[in-house]
Amino acid sequence: MTTWVFDGTVLPTGDTARVTFGPGEIGELLPGRYGVPGFVDSHCHLTMTPGPNGPVLRGPDFAAERLGELAGAGVSAVRDVGGNREVTLELARSADDSRPLVLAAGRFLAPHGRYFPQAYEPVAPEDLLAAVEAEIADGATWLKLVGDFPEVGPDGPIRGSKVSPTYDLDLVEALVELAHSRNVRVAAHVNTDHVTGLIRAGIDSVEHGTALTEQDLETLGARGGAWTPTLCASVAAQPQETPEQSSRRQARSEHLAALLPLTERYGVRVLTGSDVVGTVAAEIDLLVQHGLSVEQALTAASTGAQDFLGLSGAGNLVTYDADPREHPEVLAAPAAVVLNHRRIS
Numbered sequence: 111m112t113t114w115v116f117d118g119t120v121l122p123t124g125d126t127a128r129v130t131f132g133p134g135e136i137g138e139l140l141p142g143r144y145g146v147p148g149f150v151d152s153h154c155h156l157t158m159t160p161g162p163n164g165p166v167l168r169g170p171d172f173a174a175e176r177l178g179e180l181a182g183a184g185v186s187a188v189r190d191v192g193g194n195r196e197v198t199l200e201l202a203r204s205a206d207d208s209r210p211l212v213l214a215a216g217r218f219l220a221p222h223g224r225y226f227p228q229a230y231e232p233v234a235p236e237d238l239l240a241a242v243e244a245e246i247a248d249g250a251t252w253l254k255l256v257g258d259f260p261e262v263g264p265d266g267p268i269r270g271s272k273v274s275p276t277y278d279l280d281l282v283e284a285l286v287e288l289a290h291s292r293n294v295r296v297a298a299h300v301n302t303d304h305v306t307g308l309i310r311a312g313i314d315s316v317e318h319g320t321a322l323t324e325q326d327l328e329t330l331g332a333r334g335g336a337w338t339p340t341l342c343a344s345v346a347a348q349p350q351e352t353p354e355q356s357s358r359r360q361a362r363s364e365h366l367a368a369l370l371p372l373t374e375r376y377g378v379r380v381l382t383g384s385d386v387v388g389t390v391a392a393e394i395d396l397l398v399q400h401g402l403s404v405e406q407a408l409t410a411a412s413t414g415a416q417d418f419l420g421l422s423g424a425g426n427l428v429t430y431d432a433d434p435r436e437h438p439e440v441l442a443a444p445a446a447v448v449l450n451h452r453r454i455s
């Protein structure tokens with residue numbers, strides 16, 4: 111096994127360092143003078159693909175293929191926030207150095223008619239806490255609560271229907287309390303001002319959060335909470351967009367660009383997530399377009415996420431020929447990738 115040596119600038123800190131990967135001291139020089147200690151896809155769905163009426167669930171082969179693609183892009187850890195629980199919880203329980211580490215939330219927690227029909231088994235309010243117990247017993251270290259959602263018909267979410275809360279806040283509070291008592295954290299999908307109540311109820315990470323306010327950021331940051339804005343999903347232009355949809359998207363983008371620069375002041379951890387449509391590199395680019403510095407966006411995608419999720423970047427490195435702080439476009443094309451001490455590309 112070759113020992114690879116990296117000699118260059120480690121980001122996001124900008125420190126120069128010499129790091130070796132492999133059994134010995136003497137080895138070959140790794141291509142690339144700029145390195146990041148592994149990316150984290152903090153809002154990933156390893157078992158979902160887009161379908162005509164919303165996402166559909168896939169099996170273990172699809173998840174393995176996705177993990178391979180993610181590894182090649184420099185992702186060394188994934189937080190799977192909902193999908194085929196049999197597959198994702200098995201990946202979370204098993205250790206395998208040849209692929210990114212997986213933290214998983216198991217199933218989507220949403221009642222009947224309040225999420226993409228092909229992507230989940232509904233959980234009635236009276237069964238919610240038992241479902242939480244089952245996910246934790248099977249290895250979930252995160253839970254994925256669908257906090258609000260439009261009305262759903264046989265063809266998926268009904269266009270123009272009101273997005274409203276899925277479960278009562280007192281039940282969400284009980285869910286959070288149960289999760290925290292087991293050292294499990296809660297990520298919540300939310301796109302309305304219901305986010306204020308969910309943060310008060312104690313959720314640990316806001317997913318999407320397109321209706322967050324500055325006050326919400328202050329409350330979330332005071333508790334050390336995180337926000338995964340999934341900009342690839344929230345602000346990307348949709349095919350066959352109506353003028354009204356386009357102007358709503360523009361307004362959403364402007365709102366997020368006003369909020370993101372405030373996250374540092376309030377101590378909110380920003381995380382990057384590909385969701386079903388994006389990539390970590392594209393998300394970094396969008397974070398920069400929405401007011402973060404390249405260093406802040408790189409932190410969100412690497413060391414900041416590792417810290418928040420209790421992971422270490424040791425043994426992982428993604429390198430680039432040019433400085434991503436000057437040329438962020440290089441992030442999509444690494445010079446080399448080291449995963450768990452082994453060079454994989």
Ligand SMILES: [Zn+2]
Binds near residue numbers: 153191386
């Ligand atoms: Zn998602």
